[in-house]
Amino acid sequence: MAKNKIKPRILPGFMELLPREQILFNSMYDTIREVYESFGFLPLDTPVIELSETLLAKAGGETEKQIYRFSKGDTDLSLRFDLTVPLARYVAEHSADLAFPFKRYQMSKVYRGERPQKGRFREFYQCDIDVIGNEELDLTYDAEMPAVIYNVFKRLDFGEFVIKINNRKLLNGFFEELNLSDKIGDILRNIDKIDKIGKSALIEELNEIIGDECAINKIIEFISIEGSSDEKLESLKNMSVSNKKFEEGLTELENVIIYLRKFGIEEDCFEIDLKIARGLDYYTGTVYETVLKDYPGLGSVCSGGRYDNLTEYYTNKKLPGIGISIGLTRLFSQLITEKIISPATGSIAKILVLPMQSDMEYTIKVADMLRKNNIPTDVYYSQKAIKHKMKYADRLGVPFVVVIGDDELAAGEATLKNMTTGIQTTVKLEDLISEYKKQIGE
Amino acid sequence: MAKNKIKPRILPGFMELLPREQILFNSMYDTIREVYESFGFLPLDTPVIELSETLLAKAGGETEKQIYRFSKGDTDLSLRFDLTVPLARYVAEHSADLAFPFKRYQMSKVYRGERPQKGRFREFYQCDIDVIGNEELDLTYDAEMPAVIYNVFKRLDFGEFVIKINNRKLLNGFFEELNLSDKIGDILRNIDKIDKIGKSALIEELNEIIGDECAINKIIEFISIEGSSDEKLESLKNMSVSNKKFEEGLTELENVIIYLRKFGIEEDCFEIDLKIARGLDYYTGTVYETVLKDYPGLGSVCSGGRYDNLTEYYTNKKLPGIGISIGLTRLFSQLITEKIISPATGSIAKILVLPMQSDMEYTIKVADMLRKNNIPTDVYYSQKAIKHKMKYADRLGVPFVVVIGDDELAAGEATLKNMTTGIQTTVKLEDLISEYKKQIGE
Numbered sequence: 008m009a010k011n012k013i014k015p016r017i018l019p020g021f022m023e024l025l026p027r028e029q030i031l032f033n034s035m036y037d038t039i040r041e042v043y044e045s046f047g048f049l050p051l052d053t054p055v056i057e058l059s060e061t062l063l064a065k066a067g068g069e070t071e072k073q074i075y076r077f078s079k080g081d082t083d084l085s086l087r088f089d090l091t092v093p094l095a096r097y098v099a100e101h102s103a104d105l106a107f108p109f110k111r112y113q114m115s116k117v118y119r120g121e122r123p124q125k126g127r128f129r130e131f132y133q134c135d136i137d138v139i140g141n142e143e144l145d146l147t148y149d150a151e152m153p154a155v156i157y158n159v160f161k162r163l164d165f166g167e168f169v170i171k172i173n174n175r176k177l178l179n180g181f182f183e184e185l186n187l188s189d190k191i192g193d194i195l196r197n198i199d200k201i202d203k204i205g206k207s208a209l210i211e212e213l214n215e216i217i218g219d220e221c222a223i224n225k226i227i228e229f230i231s232i233e234g235s236s237d238e239k240l241e242s243l244k245n246m247s248v249s250n251k252k253f254e255e256g257l258t259e260l261e262n263v264i265i266y267l268r269k270f271g272i273e274e275d276c277f278e279i280d281l282k283i284a285r286g287l288d289y290y291t292g293t294v295y296e297t298v299l300k301d302y303p304g305l306g307s308v309c310s311g312g313r314y315d316n317l318t319e320y321y322t323n324k325k326l327p328g329i330g331i332s333i334g335l336t337r338l339f340s341q342l343i344t345e346k347i348i349s350p351a352t353g354s355i356a357k358i359l360v361l362p363m364q365s366d367m368e369y370t371i372k373v374a375d376m377l378r379k380n381n382i383p384t385d386v387y388y389s390q391k392a393i394k395h396k397m398k399y400a401d402r403l404g405v406p407f408v409v410v411i412g413d414d415e416l417a418a419g420e421a422t423l424k425n426m427t428t429g430i431q432t433t434v435k436l437e438d439l440i441s442e443y444k445k446q447i448g449e
Numbered sequence: 450m451a452k453n454k455i456k457p458r459i460l461p462g463f464m465e466l467l468p469r470e471q472i473l474f475n476s477m478y479d480t481i482r483e484v485y486e487s488f489g490f491l492p493l494d495t496p497v498i499e500l501s502e503t504l505l506a507k508a509g510g511e512t513e514k515q516i517y518r519f520s521k522g523d524t525d526l527s528l529r530f531d532l533t534v535p536l537a538r539y540v541a542e543h544s545a546d547l548a549f550p551f552k553r554y555q556m557s558k559v560y561r562g563e564r565p566q567k568g569r570f571r572e573f574y575q576c577d578i579d580v581i582g583n584e585e586l587d588l589t590y591d592a593e594m595p596a597v598i599y600n601v602f603k604r605l606d607f608g609e610f611v612i613k614i615n616n617r618k619l620l621n622g623f624f625e626e627l628n629l630s631d632k633i634g635d636i637l638r639n640i641d642k643i644d645k646i647g648k649s650a651l652i653e654e655l656n657e658i659i660g661d662e663c664a665i666n667k668i669i670e671f672i673s674i675e676g677s678s679d680e681k682l683e684s685l686k687n688m689s690v691s692n693k694k695f696e697e698g699l700t701e702l703e704n705v706i707i708y709l710r711k712f713g714i715e716e717d718c719f720e721i722d723l724k725i726a727r728g729l730d731y732y733t734g735t736v737y738e739t740v741l742k743d744y745p746g747l748g749s750v751c752s753g754g755r756y757d758n759l760t761e762y763y764t765n766k767k768l769p770g771i772g773i774s775i776g777l778t779r780l781f782s783q784l785i786t787e788k789i790i791s792p793a794t795g796s797i798a799k800i801l802v803l804p805m806q807s808d809m810e811y812t813i814k815v816a817d818m819l820r821k822n823n824i825p826t827d828v829y830y831s832q833k834a835i836k837h838k839m840k841y842a843d844r845l846g847v848p849f850v851v852v853i854g855d856d857e858l859a860a861g862e863a864t865l866k867n868m869t870t871g872i873q874t875t876v877k878l879e880d881l882i883s884e885y886k887k888q889i890g891e
Contacts, residue, residue, distance in 0.1 A: 013506045015541035015763040017496055018524070023539070025546050026491035026553070033492050045820045047798030047827025049468035050475050054459055054572050055497065055558065056517070064455045075498070075526075077519030079562050082460070084517075097465070099457035104467050106844035108831065111468070116497065120521050130496050140831070147809055147830035158820075269810045271817055321457040356489030367589055368711045375713055378487045378600075385489025388589035389550065389582070402548035 020123030021130050022336050027350035027404060032339050034351070035163060039134050039333060040114060042158045046151065048112040048136050053093040055116070059083040061096050064320035073119040086118035090135045091317075091330070098139055099321035107141035108148065114335070126344075128336050137330030139317055144327045146259060149293040149313060150266030152331050156297055156309050157272045159333070165347060167300040168308075170272075171280035174260040175290050175312070177243070178281070180253025181229060185222045195284050198230055230281055236264050239279045256292075263293055291315045295331060305341050309333045352404050356385035358443070359405040361396045363412040370411050373421055373436065377409075380440050400426065407443065462565030463572050464778050469792035469846060474781050476793070477605060481576050481775060482556060484601045488593065490554040490578050495535040497558070501525040503538050506762035515561040528560040532577045533759075533772070540581055541763035549583035550590065556777070568786075570778050579772030581759055586769045588701060591735040591755060592708030594773050598739055598751050599714045601775070607789060609742040610750075612714075613722035616702040617732050617754070619685070620723070622695025623671060627664045637726050640672055672723055678706050681721045698734070705735055733757040737773060747783050751775045794846050798827035800885070801847040803838045805854040812853050815863055815878065819851075822882050842868065849885065 017023050024032055044050075059076055062085045075086040087093050090113045098109065114134040121127060136155060138148045153170045160168045182191050197212045204212075206227065213223045225246075232242040240261050248254075260279065267277055285294045292313035299305055311331030318326050342348045358377055362370040370386060377384040385405065387396050400408050410422040415433065422433045423442055434442045459465050466474055486492075501518055504527045517528040529535050532555045540551060556576040563569060578597060580590045595612045602610045624633050639654045646654075648669065655665045667688075674684045682703050690696075702721065709719055727736045734755035741747055753773030760768050784790045800819055804812040812828060819826040827847065829838050842850050852864040857875065864875045865884055876884045 012764060013502055013762055015503065015538045015760075016500070017538075017542075018498065018500060018526070021496040021498070023495055025543060026493070029492045029494060032494075044797045045823075045825045047796065047801070047825055049797055050471045051468070052471060052474075053465055054463040056460065056463070056560070056572065058458070058460060060455055061457065075519070075521060077517070079517060084460070096457045096459075100459075101467060106841050108829075108841075110827065118498070130498065143831070145831040147828075151828075151830070266809065266813075269813045271813075318457075320455055322454060354489065355486050355491050359489070367708065371708075371711045371713075381487075383487045383489055385552065386589075386593075387550075388593070389585070389587040399548050399550075 018129070020121075020128055022128055022340060025350070026354070027352075028343070030351045030353070030355060031348065032335075035339060036114060036132070036134070036335065038162050039159055039335070040112070042155060042162060043112040043114075043134075043136055045158070046110070046136075046155050048110045051094070051097065051111045051113045052115065053087070053090070053097055053113065055086055055118070056084050057087060057093060057096070059085040062087060062092050065092065070119075073121045075118050075120050088119050089117050090115060090133050090332075091137070094135075094137060094139075095317045096321060098326060099318040099324070102141075102322070102324065102326075107139065108144060109139040110136070111139075112136045126337055126341060128340070131334060131336035134333040134335050135330060137317075137328050139326050139328040142325050142327075144313075144329065146262055147266055148329050149259070149263045150270055152293075152311065152329055153263075153267055153272060153277060153295060154270040156295070156331060157270070157276055159309070160297065160299075165299050165302070165342065168276065169298055169300060170277045170309075171283055171296045171298065171307075172260070172263060172267075172277060173280055173283045173294050174256040174263075175284065175292055175294055176252045177256030177260060178284055180250040180256055181248055183252060184248050184250040185219075185225060187217060187222060190216055191284075194226065195282075198226075198282055201230065201282070232281060236274075236277070236279050239281075240264065259292060285310060285312050289314055293329065302341075302345060302347060305338070305345070308338050352406075354385070354403045354405045356383045356403070356405050358382055358384045358407045358409055359400050359403060360384060360386045360409045360411065361400065362386070362388075363393065363396075363410060364416055365390065366416060369416050373409060373411060373439070376436070376439070377443075382440075382443065407446070409439070460571070462563075462570055464570055464782060467792070468796070469794075470785070472793045472795070472797060473790060474777075477781060478556060478574070478576070478777060480604050481601055481777070482554070484597060484604060485554040485556075485576075485578055487600070488552070488578075488597055490552045493536070493539065493553045493555045494557065495529070495532070495539055495555065497528055497560070498526050499529060499535065499538070501527040504529060504534055507534065512561075515563045517560050517562050530561050531559050532557060532575050532774075533579070536577075536579060536581075537759045538763060540768060541760040541766070544583075544764070544766065544768075549581065550586060551581040552578070553581075554578045568779055568783060570782070573776060573778035576775040576777050577772060579759075579770050581768050581770040584767050584769075586755075586771065588704055589708055590771050591701070591705045592712055594735075594737060594753065594771055595709055595714060595719060596712040598737070598773060599712070599718055601751070602739065602741075607741050607744070607784065610718065611740055611742060612719045612751075613725055613738045613740065613749075614702070614705060614709075614719060615722055615725045615736050616698040616705075617726065617734055617736055618694045619698030619702060620726060622692040622698055623690055625694060626690050626692040627661075627667060629659065629664060632658055633726075636668070637724075640668075640724055643672065643724075674723060678716075678719070678721050681723075682706065701734060727752060727754050731756055735771065744783075744787060744789060747780070747787070750780050794848075796827070796845045796847045798825045798845070798847050800824055800826045800849045800851055801842050801845060802826060802828045802851045802853065803842065804828070804830075805835065805838075805852060806858055807832065808858060811858050815851060815853060815881070818878070818881070819885075824882075824885065849888070851881070 074088050116130050117133050156170050193216050201209050232239050243257055283296050290312035294312035296307035297309035313329040315327050317328045360374045374384045374386045387399050408424040415421050419436050420433050421436055421439045422431050424431045516530050558572050559575050598612050635658050643651050674681050725738050732754035736754035738749035739751035755771040757769050759770045802816045816826045816828045829841050850866040857863055861878050862875050863878055863881045864873050866873045
């Protein structure tokens with residue numbers, strides 16, 4: 008009985024890739040994982056589904072509206088919307104079994120049912136690292152984070168980048184001194200617009216919020232600080248803000264900069280940016296944003312910072328931490344859209360073996376030999392016309408083909424075809440590996 | 450204001466690992482992925498959430514009851530319960546952009562809200578490969594599947610294993626010839642119990658279902674076929690079942706065995722098992738199960754087979770395929786429970802640098818040098834007493850520690866401590882890499 012066909016489609020706001028794009032995505036994923044592991048971060052893989060009471064312990068506002076929440080039986084469930092809340096739950100649950108400082112990475116999908124729009128996804132990968140201390144966490148970790156970011160973006164190789172650094176104690180202390188603590192959010196949102204609206208429009212906006220010319224001048228002085236990192240630190244000292252938090256933040260910022268240099272991070276790869284604050288109710292010390300210099304329009308591609316207490320909703324322990332996150336799905340999508348990267352021309356297989364006769368034994372032997380030499384190898388087994396076989400090779404985008412025709416079979420040979428140059432070389436089977444390695448320049 | 454703490458816990462039926470276990474799990478995952486890629490399978494990563502109409506196009510019965518299904522706005526959504534239905538949707542949706550035969554792997558989590566019990570999970574990894582043909586698919590792929598399984602379990606190294614092979618055409622043709630096509634399900638379920646209940650009890654059971662002594666004798670003859678693969682094939686031929694399907698299945702089975710040998714699979718790693726059938730309404734040709742010889746109680750650790758039409762619910766195209774799946778979460782959990790594997794003693798970091806003085810510059814330089822030599826390296830930055838530092842090294846389970854004390858700092862040296870033997874060796878910094886490589890036997 009004929010049944011109506013269902014239209015095959017995915018939901019809007021979900022990214023799904025063709026194999027060539029997926030290979031490129033995976034290579035970025037693998038690079039980030041390798042760098043994270045090179046610093047000794049430990050892998051975690053928490054469930055996608057958790058109890059709503061666990062995930063919503065802190066959430067509120069926008070996040071709560073976006074969450075995928077549903078019941079199964081009597082249980083109120085939600086899909087995780089970030090990897091930080093599950094980390095907090097994990098650390099609170101397993102703290103007795105963990106070595107502190109606990110360094111973990113998790114690179115997994117998270118879910119936010121927001122209105123889909125360009126560059127926004129409902130399912131996306133976050134690639135997080137965090138270091139969690141027990142009661143305290145040394146400031147050196149505040150410099151290790153940018154060292155990790157530095158290595159990630161050096162390896163990913165999207166051109167020059169800069170890691171912007173600020174300190175929330177410095178920021179909070181400054182506004183506290185001006186008696187503007189309750190207006191920080193409003194003020195920072197406006198400061199953020201300075202590049203768009205200009206200084207005089209900003210002063211007008213601030214005037215409406217604050218109405219105190221002296222304070223506004225001080226704010227303008229603060230955000231106008233320019234120069235090298237050392238010059239900015241010097242200017243900050245010269246502002247003589249006599250606030251304990253401000254001074255603490257300034258000392259921290261100064262020390263982070265000193266450590267950064269010890270980590271060998273080049274001077275033009277980091278800068279102090281007094282305008283960045285990140286999540287207002289979360290970060291309490293060093294904060295980071297990362298910008299690709301050639302593509303500032305992408306916004307921050309890696310952000311994070313220090314927080315005082317990861318697990319406050321679950322335990323009375325004090326567990327301060329520091330972390331950064333790369334939103335890989337969004338980054339990948341932007342890089343593809345802006346044509347900064349393009350899908351790999353190669354397949355997973357480095358060589359495709361094409362038998363041009365029906366005896367599979369020799370063909371299978373050749374493929375087995377290639378695989379034993381760590382060369383991923385595909386074989387086109389179907390008995391089809393040559394044009395079908397070559398079309399498969401082309402569509403796959405495989406860089407090399409090994410042709411096994413009657414002559415090769417009879418002579419114990421193989422013909423290696425470089426699909427980029429089109430050049431064919433027939434060699435004895437025992438010389439195939441060395442010929443291949445020669446051609447790829449190994 | 451004090452707020453009530455929420456008990457940190459995960460849902461029953463969800464597997465979550467401590468870092469050492471996670472490292473072991475990931476190494477298994479990586480091994481499977483490497484083998485899949487060595488055969489040129491292409492990566493896919495479909496969304497966890499799909500439209501219910503898409504995922505439930507075929508489902509029914511148990512699966513439909515277990516599915517996590519919910520609404521967001523007006524949309525009826527479900528979490529995928531396997532990777533085959535999303536593959537079918539993907540191939541139907543993107544067939545114009547794929548090269549056929551389309552070889553893909555996907556190693557991702559799937560969701561089934563079944564009653565949690567030992568060895569059953571609500572969230573678990575499936576590690577699937579499938580080859581999808583356009584209109585047709587060569588029989589050689591039926592032998593490539595066991596070749597992949599063979600390489601996976603050789604590499605995973607859980608001792609001897611056997612890949613059991615059968616053919617559904619052979620099975621269906623046999624029962625068709627006995628006019629028992631409508632009772633196949635019942636009969637096979639009873640045959641499956643033979644090892645438990647014995648032959649005479651089986652005959653009694655079959656008598657109740659069939660009531661035809663001649664047919665029962667024929668069935669007993671069929672399932673009693675023993676010997677080597679060649680002897681079994683010979684016995685099957687000698688049964689002279691004059692049914693076209695049976696003959697077709699027998700020829701396929703014979704050819705798959707011939708190809709298997711060409712793939713270099715050792716004779717004791719595969720066998721014909723006429724009792725396996727897999728999903729009754731799905732597979733149509735070759736079927737597989739894989740058993741670890743030393744741990745038969747685990748059941749089949751890798752199963753699959755050939756099907757006629759992957760995408761029938763979405764398109765009119767005819768896309769036959771063949772695939773296998775490893776339920777990694779269940780396998781891992783069983784292997785741990787049975788103590789067949791145990792969590793790695795090592796951390797992700799191969800070396801932990803322990804500064805025993807406050808100058809971090811030299812310490813960071815040492816760590817940076819190690820990382821540049823592809824040695825994952827952690828550093829304990831916190832200014833704590835030595836006992837805290839050594840305790841961290843122990844809990845982390847790191848195999849080597851590099852101690853940087855005042856003497857090392859002054860002399861440009863480093864002390865490498867082997868945490869297994871306890872032996873310490875102090876060397877010039879420029880000799881640290883070679884000393885480490887010597888100690889790990891490289």
